[in-house]
Amino acid sequence: MKIAFLLSALLACAPLAARAADTGAPLRFVLIPKTVHPWFDKVNTGAHAAADLLGRLTGRRIEIEYRAPQTADVSSQNDIIERAVATHPDGLILDLLDEKGNHATMQEAVDEKVPMTVFDSLPPEGMDVTAVGADFCEQGTIAAQRLAGLIGGKGEVAIMMGVPTAPNHSLRAQCERTAFARYPGITVVATGIDNDSIETAQKQAAAIMQAHPDLAGWVACDASGPVGIGQAIRESGRTGKVREVGLDNLNDMIQLIHDGVADSSASSRPEMQGYWAVVAAWQRALGQKTPKYIDTGIDVLTSKNI
Amino acid sequence: MSLETTFPTAPPTPPRLPPLRRLAARCMSSPLGGVIAALVIIFGVSCLLSPHFLTSFNLMIMARALAFIGLVTIGQSVLMILGELDLSVGAIGGLAGITGGMLMVQAGLDPWLSLGLCLLLGTLCGMLNGVLITRLRLHSLVLTIGMAGVYGGANLVVTKGVAITGVPGDISFLGRGVVYGVPVPFVILLACLGVVGFVMARTPVGRYVYAIGSNPEAARMLGLRVDAIRVAAFATAGFLSALAGILMVARLGTAQPSIGDTWVLAPIAAAVIGGVATTGGLGSPVGAVLGAVIIGIIENIIVLFGISPYWQSIVSGGIVVLAISFDSLARRYIHRDA
Numbered sequence: 181m182k183i184a185f186l187l188s189a190l191l192a193c194a195p196l197a198a199r200a201a202d203t204g205a206p207l208r209f210v211l212i213p214k215t216v217h218p219w220f221d222k223v224n225t226g227a228h229a230a231a232d233l234l235g236r237l238t239g240r241r242i243e244i245e246y247r248a249p250q251t252a253d254v255s256s257q258n259d260i261i262e263r264a265v266a267t268h269p270d271g272l273i274l275d276l277l278d279e280k281g282n283h284a285t286m287q288e289a290v291d292e293k294v295p296m297t298v299f300d301s302l303p304p305e306g307m308d309v310t311a312v313g314a315d316f317c318e319q320g321t322i323a324a325q326r327l328a329g330l331i332g333g334k335g336e337v338a339i340m341m342g343v344p345t346a347p348n349h350s351l352r353a354q355c356e357r358t359a360f361a362r363y364p365g366i367t368v369v370a371t372g373i374d375n376d377s378i379e380t381a382q383k384q385a386a387a388i389m390q391a392h393p394d395l396a397g398w399v400a401c402d403a404s405g406p407v408g409i410g411q412a413i414r415e416s417g418r419t420g421k422v423r424e425v426g427l428d429n430l431n432d433m434i435q436l437i438h439d440g441v442a443d444s445s446a447s448s449r450p451e452m453q454g455y456w457a458v459v460a461a462w463q464r465a466l467g468q469k470t471p472k473y474i475d476t477g478i479d480v481l482t483s484k485n486i
Numbered sequence: 487m488s489l490e491t492t493f494p495t496a497p498p499t500p501p502r503l504p505p506l507r508r509l510a511a512r513c514m515s516s517p518l519g520g521v522i523a524a525l526v527i528i529f530g531v532s533c534l535l536s537p538h539f540l541t542s543f544n545l546m547i548m549a550r551a552l553a554f555i556g557l558v559t560i561g562q563s564v565l566m567i568l569g570e571l572d573l574s575v576g577a578i579g580g581l582a583g584i585t586g587g588m589l590m591v592q593a594g595l596d597p598w599l600s601l602g603l604c605l606l607l608g609t610l611c612g613m614l615n616g617v618l619i620t621r622l623r624l625h626s627l628v629l630t631i632g633m634a635g636v637y638g639g640a641n642l643v644v645t646k647g648v649a650i651t652g653v654p655g656d657i658s659f660l661g662r663g664v665v666y667g668v669p670v671p672f673v674i675l676l677a678c679l680g681v682v683g684f685v686m687a688r689t690p691v692g693r694y695v696y697a698i699g700s701n702p703e704a705a706r707m708l709g710l711r712v713d714a715i716r717v718a719a720f721a722t723a724g725f726l727s728a729l730a731g732i733l734m735v736a737r738l739g740t741a742q743p744s745i746g747d748t749w750v751l752a753p754i755a756a757a758v759i760g761g762v763a764t765t766g767g768l769g770s771p772v773g774a775v776l777g778a779v780i781i782g783i784i785e786n787i788i789v790l791f792g793i794s795p796y797w798q799s800i801v802s803g804g805i806v807v808l809a810i811s812f813d814s815l816a817r818r819y820i821h822r823d824a
Contacts, residue, residue: 253748254738259551283739284661
């Protein structure tokens, strides 16, 4: 994967390398995720990988400043974006909590001539910003369809909704419901809200499984949810009886698949999102045109390929 | 027999303090001296360390960010002077903001009428807190934890967690506008601070609040309408939270269910930094808002200085403790020989 990154970035960057090397001052990109979370640490890892590569290729260092809000709150995120804009970075890389709620603040960045790139979210309408990420609806649909296959297209299932106010979480939940609706034998009997907390997800999942002893399977809409669900399945002694298809690729999720508690995970590629967001931001900082959308794809992680 | 004559003598002259202690004593002689001194130091250090700190853009965003938390802080400080706390202020702000958004977008009401109705809702929520506390003789901390869940839950029930978009542009001036280079929310904060500060400092109602906060039983025996003043204080806090909520809707252009999530602990910390005693009876809304300014500067410099998000809580918490300690140590330094 890393070699693929290197080669593709080399091809993308080669025409610009000579120009980038002209000035010695490092380029400074501020990376602002939705909140403090291990998933975004993986994005940050990918961003640093791209920055290192571009720095080596062009001779001009790239600094990544990671600024995560302590809570997933639009006004807190806007404050951080504004403060970052005040430092006039060469680029802002944002995971928007809400394209409309962030719009006014992003307009201030435009007014201050700070180039922006978004990842894991959709840019505000009418704003010339490159979006890097996976298709959330596709990700939820893959998870739901896989679970439907595991339980033979019939039985009771439950959805862990994540943060209900986060657009990507709610979109995944909506698409999971749509996917389950295609199976007449499947009934969604419960939905939990974990607010992207493993502990909350574990408690909610345990309670829902108590209330629905015939529950056949789980899907989730965030990265923390499936980890908590897996813990609840294990603690209730129902491993193998209640099936789970998770989301994303946190280490705990991968361990659950290893242990046979979860079947698999529909995972976006956070490192790749960070990587390509930096490449797009770099091109923007040099005044180049960038694609409207970069789809980083979805992996289905199973015990055979992790 | 000798007649002893005594002459009146001048009162003893206080010992002359060394220059540093004299300066500290002058700062501390005012109730706001400590917080102003801490503010000057933090502001000065920030100016020296970051070239971006004193730019007009940065000052503008700091003023605007302060406006929302400052409004909630004013209400919370009045309650704290009264010896109470309201942990549902953030949820009231969120519920009022969402209600305002729904009235404007889904019910199609006039934006200004919607704004008035959501302020009324916030006032009623605060009033309900006050009535329940006084009638049921419950501790405000316990009751408002529960009511935060009620108001926050109501917010999620009506919105199903989805933001309300399409808020009319008529009220956007309240959140995004600028008057003579000053953000409108900040102007509103100053106006509210002026009114509440005047009431607390210059009117009998303000003196009653301090008296109740110092000793509620004594105030009751003096014939003060303790319960009515408590309810009025909670209603004021609810009104100010709702105002912050609707201003945030005007600022964002959408009504977000998450509005107010971060408005619970910061106003309490700001009030404590600003000299409001957690036991009641001491402090002022002006001091509390100055405390909020200190927290705002700290949050600002954390980003400007590039401190890792994983260290942010430690750094901001540590600086808050330092600011409070500075006040306490300075007072002990002045009075060490007294």
